[in-house]
Amino acid sequence: MxxxxxxxxxxxxxxxxxxxxxxxxxxxxxxxxxxxxxxxxxxxxxxxxxxxxxxxxxxxxxxxRAEGTTGRSASSVQATAERAVAIGRDNQGPVSTGDAQVPAQSPAVAPAAPQHPASSPVDAVTASGNRSIAIGGNNSGPLSTGDQPDSPRP
Structure with missing residues (x-):
């Protein structure tokens, strides 16, 4: 309308x-x-x-109200596969989908996080592959899918 x-x-x-x-x-x-x-x-x-x-x-x-707004949230965040991670907004912490943990950066050694304006959530964020990571906003933390280039694949 x-x-x-x-x-x-x-x-x-x-x-x-x-x-x-x-x-x-x-x-x-x-x-x-x-x-x-x-x-x-x-x-x-x-x-x-x-x-x-x-x-x-x-x-x-x-x-x-904005055109096409129905009053309910239209965002969808889904992680459908094994060890998949989907984040609808910004991420600031470590994310790991593999067997080894991602070491958290200590505040004294960590570089200053880029100052991004808060992003609005996107309509849909889907992580559908095994060990996949999908982020709908900005990322300032370390990411690991557990894929090591020198190791044999399971």
Whole structure:
């Protein structure tokens, strides 16, 4: 739905959220309880204002959301194979999918991590191969899949 159309829907919803409660209260429900029309319409207008303000808050969020946003998270992080690792955002620690552990770098010896702005998660991160690593953001930690060039493959 285009942005202008969403704003029109939000405005129409806000108007209806004001007009319907005011008319129902002032013309249908309250005449039997309150005989003075000035009090009846003032009370109905106050209720309509509250309902319209709630509709306006909803309408603003509805009209300004990004195109194609459904309100739920569309990201998917999956590690489907044996010893696979999938990380949806940035990684700062060591990751190993092999038999040997990756030694953690000591803070005194480790080079300064590059200062990357926080990355937003990607829509899908999938590590589907054995011992695979998939990272959806920036990596600043050591990685190891356990594959050694000089060792025989299992």
């Amino acid at each position: 285009r942005r202008n159309l969403r704003w029109a829907v939000a405005g129409l919803t806000t108007f209806v959220a004001f007009a319907v409660p005011v008319w129902l209260c002032a013309a249908v429900v309250l005449p039997s309880l309150l005989k003075d029309p000035a009090i009846r319409w003032a009370l109905a207008s106050a209720l309509g204002t509250v309902m319209a303000s709630l509709a306006a808050v909803w309408g603003h969020g509805f009209a300004t």
